[in-house]
Amino acid sequence: MWPARPRVDFGEIGTDPAWECGLGVKIGCAWSFVENGQTVDGDMRLEVRVPWQFTREEPSSNQCDLRSLVSHEIGHLLGLGHVDPMDEDAAQVMSEGLPPGFRGPRRLGRSDIRGVRLLYPLQ
Secondary structure (H helix, E strand, C coil): CCCCCCCCEEECHHHHCHHCCCCCCCCCEEEEEEECCEEEEEEEECCCCCCCCCCCCCCCCCCEEHHHHHHHHHHHHHHCCCCCCCCHHHHHCCCCCCCCCCCCCCCHHHHHHHHHHHHHCCC
């Protein structure tokens, strides 16, 4: 059972190049805590040094889109990994990488949905 309020914060993540947004820092990360095969908690950290775009407007050339990143990190909290970059449906929430000035997908693509269905099958 998830806690009433999973922790989401802004802080320094470091220089791990795993998902950089072209700014030389990893811009977000999420991790889950599993007990007896059940996810019981999760945390998300967003890089405080990144110039975030918080509105519905397109991000400027040096900004990263907050909504796109949070959608992606929530996917990790649910247990999803990155989708295959060669997938026929390129607009995937779980695609790896979000360059500055680009608003990534905020709706699940076909591979995203397949991953959720595998992890959480209908009873």
